Amino acid sequence: MSAMTSPTTMSAPTPLAAFWSAFKENRGAVIGMCVVISIVLAGIFAPLLTSYDPLIQYRDVVKVPPIWAEGGSWAHPLGTDPLGRDMWARLVYGSRLSIFIGAAVMIVSTGVGIIVGLLAAYRGGWVDVLTLRVMDLIMAIPDILLSIMVIAVIGPNLTNTIIAIMVVYLPRYVRLMRNTALVELKKDYVTAAKVSGVLPMRLMLSTVLPNCLAPLIVQAALGLSDAILAAAALGFLGLGAQPPTPEWGSMLADAKDLIQSNPWVMAMPGLAILILVLAINLMGDGIRDALDPRLRRS
Amino acid sequence: MRSTLKYLTAALLATAWSASSLSAKTLVYCSEGSPENFTPAMNTTGTSLDAARPIYDKLVRFVPGTTQVEPSLSEKTDVSADGLTLTFHLRKGVKFHSGVNGFTPTRDMNADDVIWSFDRQANEKNPWHKVSGGSFDYYSDMSMPDLIDSITKTDDSTVVIKLKQPNAPILANLAMDFATIHSAEYADFLMKKGTPEQFDQIPVGTGPFSFVDYQKDAVIRFKANPNWFGGKPKVDDLVYAITPDASARYAKLKAGECQVMIAPNPADLAAMAKDDGVNLMQQAGLNIGYLALNAQKPPFDKPEVRKAIAQAIDRGAILKEVYQGAGQQAKNPIPPTMWSYDKDAADIPYDPAAAKAALDKAGVKDLQTDLWWMPVQRPYNPNAKRMAEMMQADLAKVGIQAKLVSYEWGEYRKRAQAGEHQMALLGWTGDNGDPDNFLAVLLGCGKDGKPNGQNIPKWCDAKFQEDVNKAVTLTDQAERSKLYVDAQKIVDAQVPWLNIAHSTVFEPISKKVSGYKVSPLGAHEFWNVDVAE
């Protein structure tokens, strides 16, 4: 390992700068981050990247293969689906959905996880027991089955996909928050703060929480990729975003019958999911190593 | 102890099987799913009916590959002049399968078995009615309670059915699977043994094959019945390999792991047609896929608006991309293979410009509507989702915004029957080959002038209803035909629904198989099938 080239300034680096200098050491993580950023940008600037509307059906050019395969054409570089919609346009616009779902699940579950976890840790007693039991309950049901059941109750659409995945992944955030907060609460600085009369609310939010952030951020980064995968799996089972929305998982499911005759229509969306998830995981690894090397073993 | 016994019998069965299979001909059929049970009267899905069919016979049966009725257990059937009395002369010396589940029949099939089989369905007080939580769907679907006055035996080989009113399709109904004849003696045997529920799990019948073994989600095994009244079937062992995935079924067919398969992927048909080892059988299906336009919801109450919608949708493209050519564009609500089909009817051409003009003229602007698609693959519609997406795009071109809606399958149909939709995709597969089974069921209205449950377009027309009601009581086919043609003309003018397509049933079979016929009714039958070594 090369020795850390730490800046030789007199003052200690800010946490952010320290994080960045550790993060950029990790080549894989940087590449992952670049890919994630490009996919996000591609989603935002989708109209600039393709002249096609993802919903318009060009009926005379259905199931065109991608450019490198025999019969491909530059008019549709990644080919078209059975309805003649441009694959590249659908993938690019579809990235908006995947990232939106992932981010929404991550933000909401982190938020709810922080509140519930802190509450359980601070109040202890029956609040804590109840929280833990409920989380045990959620974790006892295999996650895909639970999300299918939740969707069956509330109906399949985009918002409900987010809710269903959030319910399934909530226990991880809650338990993590609770456990780290419990450890922090035992530390001296908390006792000191308590003695000096800091209000509980303030104590938790401004003293305990910041010290628990590192593992939470790592969990959120890795949770992002899990949420995207779960959303795609639900889309694959026909329970996610509804047609004609270009969601990657449902695009894959719609092309399942073409596995023999036109395999690339099915292969493309899956590849897109894999690339995005892989990039996020690479980035997540980097964040974890940079924030807290002790968490390496997860 | 009991479980050891079970394994012992299984082992014995296995040796019997492998010993026989050394020299025996085996036919393997790649089926779609596990049967619910083996009593046809309690089932409605083709999968379950197919699984029980080899075991049983009916009084009359459909000639394989057609919708014509021929004698089966009833050698001769007399219909009285008023059409109210049916007399069945039963075949003598027909034996039930021996040795299945420890049961050995002591007598031949007779009138008691026939009466028992119908009484279980009709009579709520019959101790067997409730066994296995039975609901006898087809019996009531085919209006048997309203039709049948009595079933009695004159002697051991004569059964008389008296009807409340003349009904032309009754014989065809009795050729359906729910009218299967069971063994009353086997029922008594199980009742004494205290295991009545086995009646529907371990079946005993008179049919061409007897039941050997069933493993859920894996396999059903049958063996040829040497005593069958039609002679021993040509294959010795019949196996249903349960394979839910269409691509997997095709792979198995190619690998020689099965010789007949159900429901190929439309996208794979082109490859199958080119495959040297595969004989791609086809038959016009007895079905219709349609887009119902709810006549009770404006602006679909106006026939000209409904016609405009029909003009706006490019069915040619749908046939190509959804059916992949495995279907024919429909112009009538009944399929062309059915008698009384109106050959002269003019189809509505795809003409978005005319559609737009007609909509403008009718004062329909910026119409926002819903378009329902069912969440399952059906014989008449291989991919409702893809179809709905295409229709949505077509409608957008004439200025109609259609929102795609779907529900869980049972819920979907229930809501559509309640008329909650504006536009809904659905369809129908015929039961008995009679036009009444389409026109009266799907577009009929009750005496109160309210649409029947199955009438998804919620459309009623007095003249149409009169024609259909009259036709069902007549016995002369030519006269009936005239009335049904007239009824179709009314439908074609009123466009309660857009006729989309009659799908073609494709069944790839191995080139080694001979004698197999594709049934227009969706049945799979193997008694007349042979396999070359």
Added chain:
Amino acid sequence: MLRLLLNRIALTIPTFVALMFVTFVMLRLVPGDPVEARRGERGLSPEMHAKALHDLGLDQPVSAQFGNYVWGILHGNFGTSIVSKTPVTQEFFTLFPATVELTLCATLFAILVGIPAGVYAAVRRGKFFDQALMITALTGYSMPIFWWGLILILLMSNTLHLTPVSGRVDLIKYYYPQTTGFLLIDSILNGPKGAFLDVVRHLILPSIVLGTVPLGAFARMTRSAMLEVLDEDYIRTAKAKGLSAFRTINLHALRNALIPVVTSIGLQMGSLLAGAFLTETIFSWPGVGHWMVQSIGRRDYPVLQGGIMLVALVVMLLNVVLDMTSGLINPRLRHEK
């Protein structure tokens, strides 16, 4: 020890009861009912519908239904499938061996490939091989398995014809009694020649698909655990003493590095079971996952309820067992609370 065990089991009881209640209520909230679901496009009249619901006991108040249900479970009766009319436990135990066999083979595949890969990467730390292995492991870890399954079927079965596409064994060639339900064992006990190999052939693709994600996880974990151990003093001592590199790694480093890995294998079992649901659907594998996914469409309440309860029971018991064994392996954990 025994007290700890009883304590752990006692803790799962309230969860189990709550789960019973939650699944029951949730299933009743799902729109549609089993009677409607089986009727296809035919539909049925309200009277027939009411009668059918009555016959199934579904017209009683939900509280009464729940009471009956709990009463049944207390007597070991998990209900009867509405569709097939057979007891849920009977169907579960016919299909469960298929799931277990698949899950175990997938785990085995993940361990046999993942751990050596992790060890090797650790030894060659920072080298090209290490990086290539770790990127592959992370790719496996990030895999959408429903897509992976289809791609593998396309390549291995449809194009190269190396493996069968679905099912557990060629039922036509190899027909033999299934004593245990585990076909690997049955094929040895009762099967004709070649049956065992055929079962293995059928297991290959599903095991790879299901094992891919844990494989990635194991490889990564083994590598970091190894790295940590390799840095410790006793390894340096061993090296200094002149032990060969191979012996060092095998005898000293690996044994210590494996402790956290073994614990995490257990943790992966739950998510493996979830993955089995998708894998079984793709490969038409006749296991509990496939069975339950189908039952959702049919609204077969007893199967869903019973299935969830039984799966949850297995997961919970597994966790208790794992807790106990990791306590045995690593005495330090026993005293930590």
